[in-house]
Amino acid sequence: MKVLVAVKRVVDYNVKVRVKADNSGVDLANVKMSMNPFCEIAVEEAVRLKEKGVASEIVVVTIGPNAAQEQLRTALALGADRSILVETNEELNSLAVAKLLKAVIDKEQPQLVILGKQAIDSDNNQTGQMLGALTGYAQGTFASKVEVAGDKVNVTREIDGGLQTVALALPAIVTTDLRLNEPRYASLPNIMKAKKKPLDVVTPDALGVSTASTVKTLKVEAPAARSAGIKVKSVAELVEKLKNEAKVI
Amino acid sequence: MAILVVAEHTNAALAAATLNTVAAAQKIGGDIHVLVAGSNAGAAAEAAAKIAGVSKVLVADNAAFANQLPENVAPLVAELGKGYSHILAAATSNGKNILPRVAAQLDVDQISEIVSVESADTFKRPIYAGNAIATVQSSAAVKVITVRGTGFDAAAAEGGSAAIEAVAAGGDAGKSSFVGEELAKSDRPELTAAKIVVSGGRGMQNGDNFKHLYALADKLGAAVGASRAAVDAGFVPNDMQVGQTGKIVAPQLYIAVGISGAIQHLAGMKDSKVIVAINKDEEAPIFQVADYGLVADLFEAVPELEKLV
Numbered sequence: 073m074k075v076l077v078a079v080k081r082v083v084d085y086n087v088k089v090r091v092k093a094d095n096s097g098v099d100l101a102n103v104k105m106s107m108n109p110f111c112e113i114a115v116e117e118a119v120r121l122k123e124k125g126v127a128s129e130i131v132v133v134t135i136g137p138n139a140a141q142e143q144l145r146t147a148l149a150l151g152a153d154r155s156i157l158v159e160t161n162e163e164l165n166s167l168a169v170a171k172l173l174k175a176v177i178d179k180e181q182p183q184l185v186i187l188g189k190q191a192i193d194s195d196n197n198q199t200g201q202m203l204g205a206l207t208g209y210a211q212g213t214f215a216s217k218v219e220v221a222g223d224k225v226n227v228t229r230e231i232d233g234g235l236q237t238v239a240l241a242l243p244a245i246v247t248t249d250l251r252l253n254e255p256r257y258a259s260l261p262n263i264m265k266a267k268k269k270p271l272d273v274v275t276p277d278a279l280g281v282s283t284a285s286t287v288k289t290l291k292v293e294a295p296a297a298r299s300a301g302i303k304v305k306s307v308a309e310l311v312e313k314l315k316n317e318a319k320v321i
Numbered sequence: 322m323a324i325l326v327v328a329e330h331t332n333a334a335l336a337a338a339t340l341n342t343v344a345a346a347q348k349i350g351g352d353i354h355v356l357v358a359g360s361n362a363g364a365a366a367e368a369a370a371k372i373a374g375v376s377k378v379l380v381a382d383n384a385a386f387a388n389q390l391p392e393n394v395a396p397l398v399a400e401l402g403k404g405y406s407h408i409l410a411a412a413t414s415n416g417k418n419i420l421p422r423v424a425a426q427l428d429v430d431q432i433s434e435i436v437s438v439e440s441a442d443t444f445k446r447p448i449y450a451g452n453a454i455a456t457v458q459s460s461a462a463v464k465v466i467t468v469r470g471t472g473f474d475a476a477a478a479e480g481g482s483a484a485i486e487a488v489a490a491g492g493d494a495g496k497s498s499f500v501g502e503e504l505a506k507s508d509r510p511e512l513t514a515a516k517i518v519v520s521g522g523r524g525m526q527n528g529d530n531f532k533h534l535y536a537l538a539d540k541l542g543a544a545v546g547a548s549r550a551a552v553d554a555g556f557v558p559n560d561m562q563v564g565q566t567g568k569i570v571a572p573q574l575y576i577a578v579g580i581s582g583a584i585q586h587l588a589g590m591k592d593s594k595v596i597v598a599i600n601k602d603e604e605a606p607i608f609q610v611a612d613y614g615l616v617a618d619l620f621e622a623v624p625e626l627e628k629l630v
Contacts, residue, residue, distance in 0.1 A: 201421035
């Protein structure tokens with residue numbers, strides 16, 4: 073079966089982001105960018121499905137600027153077969169992204185779509201679920217285990233109190249949680265081979281999708297700084313402060 | 322203007338997160354209706370009717386809603402929600418699972434994990450794992466929003482007397498089915514909902530030493546977390562990870578033990594009300610955010626702390 077994986081180019085998780093002085097957003101000039109960590113897990117899961125003989129082809133797609141080709145090449149080096157860039161310089165909200173992915177799905181007809189549970193920049197945790205609504209497919213969010221069995225996929229999900237398993241009719245959408253797997257590193261020969269794998273570029277207009285949004289960002293601020301604390305000399309003093317001053321125990 | 326709050330519940334009982342969501346709805350202003358979609362959810366509905374400030378409780382009782390499968394619940398919420406100005410749910414695993422599906426069905430963007438209400442259409446929410454706060458405005462006819470519980474004080478669970486009304490709608494979409502669940506048997510509270518969290522880092526040296534933290538946590542009724550360093554070193558499983566790629570917590574008290582305080586870790590806990598750091602390195606960055614810092618060997622300090630609390 074064909075598996076479609078959506079990946080996002082985001083600021084590297086090790087970078088301490090800074091808010092721009094004019095409060096229009098976060099300063100991303102000259103900042104290291106990487107594949108969103110949850111998307112790496114999604115690519116890894118697709119590659120493992122292929123290694124098990126479950127998946128026959130892995131198509132990886134991203135939506136973003138031309139530079140996002142780097143993240144597609146990374147996914148290709150990890151084992152994806154071909155890739156699609158939906159090129160746009162606009163910052164899109166999750167709904168617009170889901171609509172664009174729906175258009176790609178209509179063309180590609182994958183049996184399984186894997187996304188990360190959330191991107192570490194916008195922290196929305198929406199795209200996979202929205203894609204579920206637009207396609208009418210079942211969704212297995214926050215997956216820590218994925219097993220394809222016949223025309224169904226069993227997904228074990230991380231929920232607040234533990235784990236839940238659901239059976240979804242294929243085609244279905246899965247979003248990855250941290251526990252699903254440990255992504256591999258791309259080897260140098262595979263990075264070289266990835267340069268020869270197909271990478272198609274399309275535009276939102278060509279897909280016939282409107283990216284209009286009902287939400288706009290008015291400003292972005294730095295979070296309130298914490299006031300300086302004190303150092304205590306002993307455990308007894310700590311307990312006394314927690315009981316009588318902070319009143320938290 | 323009326324607001325629909327999608328209740329978080331276990332059919333038999335209402336989850337505390339619903340009270341925080343109702344509090345957010347009160348800040349927006351307007352009639353507040355609570356939807357309890359479940360199976361044999363009478364007890365949860367009665368609890369919802371008692372919440373102060375709720376004017377109506379809608380109960381959708383159907384076997385298809387028993388396990389909150391989004392394929393079944395989202396169409397119901399979207400259909401009922403059309404007549405409301407806002408649809409709110411707690412940013413719990415259920416709320417996050419269902420609400421974006423509702424928003425897409427209504428063809429509107431969703432606003433995730435708001436921490437404050439500026440006006441009926443303007444909200445604040447953290448982005449970049451809490452390293453920036455965005456103020457966002459929605460022009461959608463129906464504003465679909467999830468609420469971060471730690472951003473709002475809980476509404477009073479008693480004092481209201483809302484009417485309970487049954488709604489017959491929706492059913493099984495036939496796309497998904499519930500197979501089973503495995504809930505953590507620990508007496509310790511769930512990490513993201515705990516009032517007190519005790520976390521260990523690389524300074525714990527090995528997984529076995531976490532027993533000191535478990536003992537302290539049990540005494541305090543706390544959850545136990547870990548830094549990415551402790552998870553990567555294999556001391557504990559990664560569902561215990563607090564931080565940018567792990568869980569975001571904001572308890573009343575956060576005790577960081579043997580954690581240096583890297584950016585990724587701070588992102589997951591710096592909204593905690595009171596932060597305590599126990600570390601033998603007095604230069605550790607964790608002391609810059611700690612309200613109370615103790616420079617000491619954790620293997621002496623933690624057992625002593627356990628005895629004294």
